Structure formats: C-alpha cells, structure tokens
Amino acid sequence: MRIVALLGFSSVVHAGALLVYGYLYPSEPQAAIASQTIQLQLKPTPQVVATVVPQSAVRLDNRTNKVLVTRSEQAEFSVASSRVSVDSTTPELVGEKNRRKPNINQPVVVKLQPETVPVAPVTVQDVSATLKIVSEQSADVAVVAEVLPTETVVTAKIEPLAKTSLIDDVAESAYQEKVDPFVSDVVVVAVGSERLPAGKGQAGSDRLAGLKSQLGEQLLYAFEQYFSYPLKARRKGWQGEVLLAVVVARNGEVSKVQLLSSSGYKTLDRAAIKSMNKVGKIDPTRWQLSLVDQPLQIEVPVAYQLVN
Amino acid sequence: MLYFKSLPLAALSLLPLAIAPTVSAETQSGQLVVTATRMAQTTDQTLVPVSVITREDIEKSPAVNLPELLSQLPGVDFSTSGGRGATSSLFMRGTNSNHTLVLIDGVKIGSATLGSTPFEDIPLAQIERVEVVRGPRSSLYGSEAIGGVIQIFTKKPTQGVTATAKLGAGNHETRDASAGLSMGSERGSFAVNLAHFTTNGIDAKQGLDSDNDGYQNTSAAINLNANINASTVAEFTALRTEAKNQYDRSAAPFNDHSEKLQQTLGLRLNSDLSEDWSLGGGVNQHRDESQAFDSNPGEFNTKRHGADIKADHFLSETQIVTLGVDYQKDQVSGTSAYLKDKRDNTGVFGQWQAEYGKLGVLAGLRHDDNESFGTENTGNINLGYQLDEKRRLLASYGTAFKAPTFNDLYWPSSPFASGNPNLKPETSESAELGYEVKTKSYHYSARAFITNIDDLIDWACTLNCNDGMWWTDFWQPSNVSSARIKGLELESGFTLANWNGRASLSIIDSRNRDTDKYLANRSPRTLQLDLSRSYYESMTLSASLLAQDERYTNETNTAKLPGYGIVNLNGRYILAKNWAIEAKINNLFDKDYATNASSNGLDRTYLLSVSYNR
Numbered sequence: 001m002r003i004v005a006l007l008g009f010s011s012v013v014h015a016g017a018l019l020v021y022g023y024l025y026p027s028e029p030q031a032a033i034a035s036q037t038i039q040l041q042l043k044p045t046p047q048v049v050a051t052v053v054p055q056s057a058v059r060l061d062n063r064t065n066k067v068l069v070t071r072s073e074q075a076e077f078s079v080a081s082s083r084v085s086v087d088s089t090t091p092e093l094v095g096e097k098n099r100r101k102p103n104i105n106q107p108v109v110v111k112l113q114p115e116t117v118p119v120a121p122v123t124v125q126d127v128s129a130t131l132k133i134v135s136e137q138s139a140d141v142a143v144v145a146e147v148l149p150t151e152t153v154v155t156a157k158i159e160p161l162a163k164t165s166l167i168d169d170v171a172e173s174a175y176q177e178k179v180d181p182f183v184s185d186v187v188v189v190a191v192g193s194e195r196l197p198a199g200k201g202q203a204g205s206d207r208l209a210g211l212k213s214q215l216g217e218q219l220l221y222a223f224e225q226y227f228s229y230p231l232k233a234r235r236k237g238w239q240g241e242v243l244l245a246v247v248v249a250r251n252g253e254v255s256k257v258q259l260l261s262s263s264g265y266k267t268l269d270r271a272a273i274k275s276m277n278k279v280g281k282i283d284p285t286r287w288q289l290s291l292v293d294q295p296l297q298i299e300v301p302v303a304y305q306l307v308n
Numbered sequence: 309m310l311y312f313k314s315l316p317l318a319a320l321s322l323l324p325l326a327i328a329p330t331v332s333a334e335t336q337s338g339q340l341v342v343t344a345t346r347m348a349q350t351t352d353q354t355l356v357p358v359s360v361i362t363r364e365d366i367e368k369s370p371a372v373n374l375p376e377l378l379s380q381l382p383g384v385d386f387s388t389s390g391g392r393g394a395t396s397s398l399f400m401r402g403t404n405s406n407h408t409l410v411l412i413d414g415v416k417i418g419s420a421t422l423g424s425t426p427f428e429d430i431p432l433a434q435i436e437r438v439e440v441v442r443g444p445r446s447s448l449y450g451s452e453a454i455g456g457v458i459q460i461f462t463k464k465p466t467q468g469v470t471a472t473a474k475l476g477a478g479n480h481e482t483r484d485a486s487a488g489l490s491m492g493s494e495r496g497s498f499a500v501n502l503a504h505f506t507t508n509g510i511d512a513k514q515g516l517d518s519d520n521d522g523y524q525n526t527s528a529a530i531n532l533n534a535n536i537n538a539s540t541v542a543e544f545t546a547l548r549t550e551a552k553n554q555y556d557r558s559a560a561p562f563n564d565h566s567e568k569l570q571q572t573l574g575l576r577l578n579s580d581l582s583e584d585w586s587l588g589g590g591v592n593q594h595r596d597e598s599q600a601f602d603s604n605p606g607e608f609n610t611k612r613h614g615a616d617i618k619a620d621h622f623l624s625e626t627q628i629v630t631l632g633v634d635y636q637k638d639q640v641s642g643t644s645a646y647l648k649d650k651r652d653n654t655g656v657f658g659q660w661q662a663e664y665g666k667l668g669v670l671a672g673l674r675h676d677d678n679e680s681f682g683t684e685n686t687g688n689i690n691l692g693y694q695l696d697e698k699r700r701l702l703a704s705y706g707t708a709f710k711a712p713t714f715n716d717l718y719w720p721s722s723p724f725a726s727g728n729p730n731l732k733p734e735t736s737e738s739a740e741l742g743y744e745v746k747t748k749s750y751h752y753s754a755r756a757f758i759t760n761i762d763d764l765i766d767w768a769c770t771l772n773c774n775d776g777m778w779w780t781d782f783w784q785p786s787n788v789s790s791a792r793i794k795g796l797e798l799e800s801g802f803t804l805a806n807w808n809g810r811a812s813l814s815i816i817d818s819r820n821r822d823t824d825k826y827l828a829n830r831s832p833r834t835l836q837l838d839l840s841r842s843y844y845e846s847m848t849l850s851a852s853l854l855a856q857d858e859r860y861t862n863e864t865n866t867a868k869l870p871g872y873g874i875v876n877l878n879g880r881y882i883l884a885k886n887w888a889i890e891a892k893i894n895n896l897f898d899k900d901y902a903t904n905a906s907s908n909g910l911d912r913t914y915l916l917s918v919s920y921n922r
Contacts, residue, residue: 220340223340225697227697228663229342229343231625231661232624232626232628233625234344234345234347235347235620235622235628237346241339300340301339302339302340302342305344306344307345
C-alpha cells in the first residue's frame with residue numbers, strides 16, 4: 001500500500017519555524033517549491049504546517065473524527081508540475097501513526113523565508129497568513145493546516161498564483177479563527193473552491209464537502225440531545241441558519257463556541273450557542289480522542305425550521 | 309462513503325412533512341436541522357392536541373366537503389342526515405353537537421338560536437388551513453369550547469401573482485367549479501376566490517318523498533392585507549356562502565328545502581410594538597341565516613358583532629403572557645318573536661405559557677360576563693414534559709362552558725312550549741393524560757381523557773304531562789342532566805420514502821350520568837386510516853378508511869344504526885407545468901350506511917377535476 005498524501009497532523013514543527021508540506025515530486029523538490037508561496041504576517045509567529053493533498057483523497061472518519069487520506073483508484077493528482085499516481089481506496093489515518101513513518105512518498109518540506117515575517121509589530125487582529133498553492137487540477141487541492149498555540153488570529157487563504165501557465169483553476173477559500181493564548185492547537189481545514197470544474201474536480205469537491213459535514217456531524221450528534229427551539233421564536237415564526245465555530249479540546253471538551261454567522265435573530269443565535277455549550281464534552285470513546293493530538297475547530301451549521 | 313449516509317435524510321426532507329415532530333433535531337447533509345411545529349394559531353400543539361390540515365392535505369384528501377375532511381381526524385364523529393349538504397352534527401370527543409367552537413379567520417360562526425354550526429356549508433375550495441383542537445379551550449375562547457375548537461382559515465394571498473381555476477364533475481350530477489386570483493407585493497396583498505358546488509344528491513330521508521335531495525353552494529372570499537409599516541399589518545377577511553339544501557320533511561310532492569347564508573367579515577390590525585410586545589385588535593361581524601321552505605316554514609337569522617383586543621408580552625425568550633378582552637353581541641331575528649332578541653357577552657382572559665427546560669406549561673383563566681346568565685369563570689392548565697428527544701408526557705385539566713341558546717332562553721311562549729330565561733350555562737370539567745413519541749419519520753401517541761358536563765339543557769314536559777292528553781303537554785328546557793365522557797385516542801403515523809401513513813382509533817364512552825345510557829348518535833369506536841404515496845413530484849395517490857361502530861340513535865338506547873366502514877380514494881396527477889387532473893372516489897365499495905336515524909348515507913360517488921394553477 002502506498003499513501004499518496006499525508007502529514008496533516010505532523011508534529012514535525014519547530015518553534016518559530018514556518019513549514020509547509022507540499023506533495024511534490026520527490027526528485028525535483030525545488031521546482032515544486034517554486035510554484036508555491038506562503039506569505040505569513042504573524043506576531044508572534046505561529047507554527048503552521050500545511051499539507052497539500054488531493055481533495056479526492058481527503059475525508060473525515062466519522063467515528064474517530066480524524067482526517068483521513070484516501071487513495072482513489074487510478075486518480076491522478078498533481079501539484080504544479082508534480083504528478084503522482086494513486087491507485088487505492090484504503091483510508092489511512094493521518095496522525096501519530098503516520099508521524100512516525102512519514103514521507104512515504106517523500107513529501108517536500110517547504111521552509112518559508114524568514115523575511116516574510118514583518119518587522120513592525122502588528123495587532124493580533126491583523127495577523128494573517130496566506131498560503132498560495134497551485135496545481136493543474138487545483139479544484140482537487142485541499143490544504144490541511146495546523147496551527148500551534150499562539151496568541152494569534154490566523155487566516156489561511158489559498159490564492160491563485162499569478163502568471164502560472166499550469167493553472168486551470170485555483171481552489172480558494174478562507175478560514176478565520178481566533179486562538180486563545182492558552183487554548184492549545186487548532187486544526188484548520190481549508191477547503192477547495194466552490195466554483196469547481198466538472199468531472200474529477202466535482203467528485204473531489206463532494207468528498208471535501210463530505211469531510212466538512214462529517215466533522216460537523218460528530219458534534220451535531222451530541223448537539224441533538226440538547227437542542228431547543230425557543231418559545232418566542234416559534235411564536236413569532238422565526239427561522240434561520242446559525243453558523244457556529246466550535247473548538248473541541250483534546251479531551252473532547254467543547255472549549256469554545258462562537259457565532260460565525262447569525263440567523264438574523266438573536267433568540268435563535270443564543271439558543272444555538274447555549275445548546276452547543278450544553279454538549280460539554282464529547283464521548284471520547286466515540287471520538288477516540290487519543291488519536292487526535294490537536295484540538296479541532298469545527299464549523300457547525302444549525303438550521304432552525306418550522307413546519308406545519 | 310460515510311458522508312453519503314445523510315442522503316436518505318435529505319431525500320426525506322423534500323417530501324411534504326405530513327408528520328411534524330413537535331420539536332426535534334436531526335442531522336441532514338452535515339447540518340443540524342432543529343425542527344419545531346409552527347405554533348398553531350389556535351393554541352400551541354406541543355401542549356394541546358391540535359390537528360392541522362393544510363391546503364396541501366386538502367388537495368391530497370378524497371374529501372369533497374368539510375365534514376368528510378374532518379371525519380378523518382381523531383376525536384371527530386359526525387352524524388349526517390343525508391348526502392353532501394345535509395345537516396351534519398359534530399360530536400367532538402363525544403360532547404354535544406353545540407359543544408365545539410368554530411371560528412373562520414378568528415370570527416366565531418354558527419347560529420345563536422339553534423346553537424349549531426353548518427359545517428356542510430363551508431366550501432373546501434375557500435379553505436387554506438384548518439386547526440382542530442381537542443379538549444376544552446373556554447379559558448381562551450369562551451362559550452362552546454367544551455369538546456374542542458375548530459379554526460378555519462380562508463385562502464391567504466401570496467407574493468406575486470397567482471391564478472387558479474378548477475372544474476370538476478361527478479355522478480349525481482355533481483359539478484364543482486372554483487377560481488381564484490392572488491396578488492401581492494411588499495406593500496400588501498389581495499386574494500379573491502369564487503366557488504360553486506352543485507349536486508342532485510341522494511334521497512336524504514327514508515320513508516318520505518323518495519326524490520333526490522340536491523344541494524347548491526356558491527361562495528366568495530376576499531382577503532386583503534396591507535403592510536402599514538414594518539411592524540404593523542392590517543387584514544381584512546370576508547367569506548360569504550349561500551347554500552340551498554333539499555330535504556324531506558313531508559311526503560311527495562313537496563319540495564322541502566332550506567336556504568342558508570353564512571357571512572363572515574373581519575378587520576384586524578396587528579402590530580409588533582417592540583421585540584417583546586405585540587398588540588392586535590379587530591372588529592368582526594358574522595351572519596348566519598336560514599330559511600326553511602317546508603310544512604313548518606320559518607326564518608332564523610343571527611347577526612353577531614364582535615370586537616377584541618389582545619396583547620402578547622414576552623417575559624423572556626421562553627415565557628409569553630397573553631392578555632385580552634373580547635366583546636360579542638348576538639342579535640336574532642326571523643319569524644319567531646323571541647322574548648328577547650339580543651344579548652351581549654364580555655370576556656376578559658389571560659394566558660401564560662412558559663418553558664422550563666424540558667417542562668412546558670400553559671395556563672389560562674377567563675372571566676365571561678353574559679347579559680342573559682351572568683358570569684362564568686373558566687380555566688385550564690396544560691403540562692408537557694419532554695422525556696428525551698422523542699418522548700413526551702402530557703397532562704391537562706380544564707373547565708369550559710356553553711351558553712344557553714336563544715331557543716333555550718327566549719323561545720316565544722305558546723300553549724305548548726316556552727323558553728326558560730333562568731337557564732344557566734352548561735359547564736364542564738375535563739382532565740387528560742397523554743404520552744407521545746415523535747420523530748421526523750414516525751409518531752404515535754395515546755391520550756386518555758375524562759369529561760364531566762353538568763347542567764346540560766334538556767327540553768322536557770313540565771306541565772299537564774300525565775293527563776293522557778299529549779296536546780296539553782307544556783314543554784320547557786331546564787338544566788337537568790349531566791354527562792360523563794371517557795375516551796382514549798390512539799394515533800400513529802409514519803413517513804417513509806414516498807409513503808405517508810396515519811392511523812387513529814378513538815374509543816369514546818359518552819353517557820348520561822343519570823340514566824347511564826349512551827348519548828344518542830355517537831359512535832363509541834372510530835377508526836381512521838390514511839395512506840398516501842407520491843410518485844416524484846407529479847402524482848399522488850391516497851386511500852383512506854373510515855370505520856365506525858354501531859351507534860344508538862335515541863336517548864333510551866332502544867334504536868341503533870349498524871357500524872360501517874367506507875374506503876375513499878384520491879389520485880392527483882400533474883399533467884404539465886400548470887395543469888393537473890384529480891379523481892376522487894368516495895365509498896368505493898358502495899357501502900349502504902347511515903350516521904343518522906332513518907337517513908341515507910352517500911353511496912359511491914366520484915368526482916373528476918381539472919385544475920389550472922399559475
């Protein structure tokens with residue numbers, strides 16, 4: 001069995017260093033680096049590990065809440081000029097297990113140049129990181145970035161690389177989160193563009209949508225026990241969608257619940273936050289949290305609907 | 309792929325939600341969907357048993373008129389003296405036929421003289437939604453809400469422009485036509501609907517004139533909405549129906565018939581004063597007119613004027629207090645010179661609803677001051693406890709009353725009879741326990757209730773009764789009898805793929821407490837089954853069964869009608885974008901049955917319709 005892409009939760013991270021794992025052609029690592037740039041403006045500098053994998057190879061294991069990398073049959077994935085063939089559907093856990101034996105396909109570690117870190121002090125809110133990745137089938141690209149504990153706000157953004165002839169389309173998404181000083185690590189899942197080309201790209205996008213939904217479902221399953229639809233909202237006929245950002249600590253505890261987007265009604269927003277806080281702790285046996293070495297931040301969409 | 313497991317749920321969500329969970333949460337397509345029942349306008353169905361029939365349900369139902377539609381609901385038992393259009397009496401949860409309050413667009417309807425409600429005259433073509441509340445609700449609505457409340461809403465305008473038309477024909481020379489227009493923008497909306505129904509019918513009564521007794525109904529409804537500002541809406545509703553019903557009071561060749569008018573007008577203003585306060589108020593008028601053309605001709609007209617103000621205040625996100633006052637003035641006229649032809653009633657009411665975690669509470673109190681009998685106080689408390697995400701326990705207690713009718717109070721004195729102005733209202737006490745399990749795909753529930761009704765008004769001979777000469781007997785009503793009703797309602801339903809099913813069994817023991825005899829015309833057991841299947845978006849097939857046990861037709865329980873079961877079918881097929889065809893078959897197996905003594909029940913009927921909708 002060969003693993004195509006991995007390293008999402010790699011601990012090969014050093015304080016003050018910024019690393020990107022790109023999945024690149026082993027014999028020409030420098031060429032691949034050339035097509036990927038990461039711009040980070042961070043203070044203090046967080047440690048970021050980003051793994052570039054084909055979208056089609058990524059999904060979330062429902063029970064363990066781990067990011068899995070699957071090899072699709074005969075799928076091809078390439079980053080920049082790199083080309084790797086994948087030929088299996090067996091999922092592999094990315095985590096400690098793989099951390100001990102990484103680099104099966106000799107991924108390339110990209111080290112950012114120190115000069116990208118600004119000298120001038122910036123406020124926490126200003127801190128952002130931009131990750132640029134390009135591939136021939138960029139819709140198939142997912143980035144799994146890992147941020148270590150720092151007092152920062154990190155924005156990871158995948159942007160088109162200008163003037164690269166290889167680009168057909170470029171996955172783009174933005175993800176924001178605020179990390180508390182002493183709330184430890186957070187995994188950022190940046191997802192490919194919504195405007196995807198048909199065919200293989202679409203399949204990859206489905207897969208990533210699935211990954212996202214499964215991340216959420218872990219929490220939702222617990223949330224189901226604590227839902228409420230406030231009397232006031234029912235009486236007034238209020239309906240809407242609330243988007244929550246939920247940080248789940250390593251021991252399964254819901255350590256933070258934040259409102260990402262409002263339903264338009266404070267009553268419903270509050271109800272969603274309150275219910276999610278009631279979840280308290282997620283059953284570690286379900287989650288097998290021992291396999292998770294980082295807290296997870298998950299976007300949880302909650303829709304409030306009235307029916308006759 | 310694991311994430312595809314959410315797909316069946318997503319597919320389910322596309323189906324009409326025939327089964328609505330009270331409050332539930334389920335994960336669909338990676339999103340948590342918290343679903344709650346839209347609070348019924350009559351009362352909150354999470355604590356009180358409420359059946360809601362939407363327009364979509366009406367379209368899918370084999371029912372051709374309102375009694376047929378309501379007959380598929382638990383607790384509902386109709387006794388009809390003939391075919392469509394014949395007088396239909398409703399015994400909700402075993403109570404008397406005048407123990408159910410009926411409102412159209414919030415306006416109380418029905419006759420103040422007889423106390424009856426002409427269900428048969430309210431055309432389905434005009435109805436958008438029906439809410440049927442079982443159990444006492446006098447503490448909110450006043451008189452008559454002993455057995456329940458039925459609230460009917462006429463078709464409301466929607467945004468944009470829509471036009472509908474429907475033409476149907478069936479056996480017994482039945483013709484059914486309706487048309488409607490609706491227009492709406494952000495400033496307001498307007499809808500008008502017209503309907504006409506005619507049938508040659510069947511011979512309503514055995515042993516008299518054996519002709520067919522036909523029925524005609526013509527109706528018009530107007531709804532106007534004006535959005536005065538962001539938080540204030542003015543609403544005007546009007547429904548007028550004119551009906552002619554043939555029946556047999558005497559032998560041939562008389563053309564016995566009645567001509568009836570129902571007209572409901574309402575003007576209402578609702579305003580959200582703030583996030584936590586809303587205020588509503590309105591004035592309304594209802595006319596119920598009936599003229600009999602038979603060997604005992606007569607005309608009975610009721611005109612009722614009403615006004616009300618209601619305020620809702622949210623004490624918190626989980627507590628609402630409602631305070632209100634309503635006024636109603638009944639005025640009767642016609643061929644009988646009543647001792648008194650008008651009376652008014654003022655009611656003051658308050659209701660409090662709260663949620664404390666898994667416990668829901670609804671409590672209400674109402675004080676009525678009536679010109680003819682004085683004051684009456686009623687109250688209710690409903691409790692609901694959510695055991696887990698599916699199961700609920702329910703308990704309630706409530707009192708209710710029924711004001712005496714003008715016939716009872718003020719029937720003109722003659723050598724044979726007279727009203728009794730000293731009558732008190734009929735009063736009731738009800739208690740109920742319930743258990744329900746609801747999920748998105750299935751539900752079932754059991755409810756047991758007991759209702760005691762005291763001071764029931766009965767007409768009886770009070771003078772010269774035993775002199776052997778019946779023509780000297782003098783009759784008068786008095787508050788003499790009492791009734792005890794014990795009931796059990798079992799309900800279940802499911803939604804599975806394209807299938808929807810529902811079953812209910814009502815077991816009702818309603819007796820006169822003095823004689824221990826069964827109350828006349830109620831069936832002690834009613835079974836209702838509904839099954840429907842949709843094929844994509846284009847076709848729906850439904851079948852329903854109504855089976856009722858034998859019923860006594862007199863108070864001494866010496867005469868009875870046999871039990872029966874009828875099967876009804878409905879098929880609806882969308883031909884093209886705007887066109888649909890529909891077929892209804894009622895009493896598929898042509899069962900010979902009746903629900904009223906010496907009347908005939910409707911034989912097998914069919915109705916084929918074409919409708920246009922855009």
